[in-house]
Amino acid sequence: MNSALYMEGVVMAKPFSPPPRAIFASDPDRSRGRLHHESPSATRTDFQRDRDRIIHADAFRRLKQKTQVFVAHEGDHYRTRLTHSLEVAQIARTAARVLGLDEDLAETLSLAHDIGHPPFGHAGESALNTAMAPYGGFDHNAQALRVLTKLEQRYPKFDGLNLTWETLEGVIKHNGPLVTSESGIDKLPTAFRDYDALQSLGLHTFAGPEAQVAALADDIAYNNHDVQDGLRAGLFTVEELMGVPLAGDVFRDVMKQYPDIERERLIAESVRRLIGVWLGDLIAEFRRRAAAEDPRSVEEVRALSRPLAAFSDDIAERQKPLRAFLFQRMYRHHKVNRMMSQARRIVSELFTLFLTEPDTLPPPWGDRARAPGADMTRRARVVCDYIAGMTDTYAIDEHRRLFNLERWV
Numbered sequence: 001m002n003s004a005l006y007m008e009g010v011v012m013a014k015p016f017s018p019p020p021r022a023i024f025a026s027d028p029d030r031s032r033g034r035l036h037h038e039s040p041s042a043t044r045t046d047f048q049r050d051r052d053r054i055i056h057a058d059a060f061r062r063l064k065q066k067t068q069v070f071v072a073h074e075g076d077h078y079r080t081r082l083t084h085s086l087e088v089a090q091i092a093r094t095a096a097r098v099l100g101l102d103e104d105l106a107e108t109l110s111l112a113h114d115i116g117h118p119p120f121g122h123a124g125e126s127a128l129n130t131a132m133a134p135y136g137g138f139d140h141n142a143q144a145l146r147v148l149t150k151l152e153q154r155y156p157k158f159d160g161l162n163l164t165w166e167t168l169e170g171v172i173k174h175n176g177p178l179v180t181s182e183s184g185i186d187k188l189p190t191a192f193r194d195y196d197a198l199q200s201l202g203l204h205t206f207a208g209p210e211a212q213v214a215a216l217a218d219d220i221a222y223n224n225h226d227v228q229d230g231l232r233a234g235l236f237t238v239e240e241l242m243g244v245p246l247a248g249d250v251f252r253d254v255m256k257q258y259p260d261i262e263r264e265r266l267i268a269e270s271v272r273r274l275i276g277v278w279l280g281d282l283i284a285e286f287r288r289r290a291a292a293e294d295p296r297s298v299e300e301v302r303a304l305s306r307p308l309a310a311f312s313d314d315i316a317e318r319q320k321p322l323r324a325f326l327f328q329r330m331y332r333h334h335k336v337n338r339m340m341s342q343a344r345r346i347v348s349e350l351f352t353l354f355l356t357e358p359d360t361l362p363p364p365w366g367d368r369a370r371a372p373g374a375d376m377t378r379r380a381r382v383v384c385d386y387i388a389g390m391t392d393t394y395a396i397d398e399h400r401r402l403f404n405l406e407r408w409v
Helices: 007-011 046-055 058-065 081-099 103-112 121-131 140-151 165-173 190-198 209-232 247-257 263-293 298-303 313-318 320-331 334-356 365-369 376-388 392-403
Strands: none
Touching: 046 103, 046 165, 058 081, 058 392, 081 103, 081 209, 081 263, 103 165, 103 209, 121 334, 121 376, 140 165, 140 190, 140 376, 165 209, 209 263, 209 320, 247 263, 263 313, 313 320, 334 376, 334 392, 365 376
């Protein structure tokens, strides 16, 4: 593989100096503001303030023990939602800096993008969605909005974190418009509809460029750390990965350059270079699209018929075999399937118990579930919020406390 594709090769060709701010970058001084008015900070921009509020949120800290692929207690070095979010933020900041976008907003959105995930990753989400089917369903993106606007309760004047319009927009629309010609607002989860009645987030448009970059930084991070975690877990070998286009090309380049390299160094160096390949491609494709579309403001970026942030057709095509390999050899590996099967049972059994016996919920959750006028739908949402906020380890312990008879001291 041509080493010019590696970002280090591109950036280190000469000392890096940040480009001028892009004319279509988000500007904290021109933010659409917060739902509840607050005086400006004397020390931070609005986007920096949002970032700090997310970092200090209880929901963010709980990401340290929430599944990425492996349940959090499986090992100390596997990624969790927290470490994944930090890696996404690093990649997104780099891309935003090179492209002249607002680094702080890109970082903020990266740190917040997984904050609505329940325990046990996609298995937990699937189980919650099934349990909540009669009561409006469960969607981690909608749950993120609930966390950021309702469930975090740190301030005396309002619920939630009272984040800027741009941050909330970027969190819920990072994958594109939510309202399309095929799917109206009535098809969206209740959380989106309820908040839109308070403050419209422009659900029919793309998000700003920083959110678009953060979304692809997420792809870059999980594609590459799943390679590393899968190798560490022994789900597949370096030799098997060598037959996969793109990843195998980079591994061969490293082995050719360092014939006697140790296995762990080989993996680390190859993953580092793979991140560079994707990041370099993202930056090049973003610049190509920006030149073709020529948006003159962040609003024009939102109004485009396609996102500015994307991978090139070449990389998009070449990464397909890697994703297929990871799907078969990692995400559907029998060891992972066993963990996820157990996780689904834990979530499902907790939900059923709490819904039918709300007296088993701890305060203040039990008080909310039994509040006067709380119908079954309201009770189910309280139970869902409680379970969605759990870490993997807390959910396992809570299940053990409720379903395993133990001696009470």
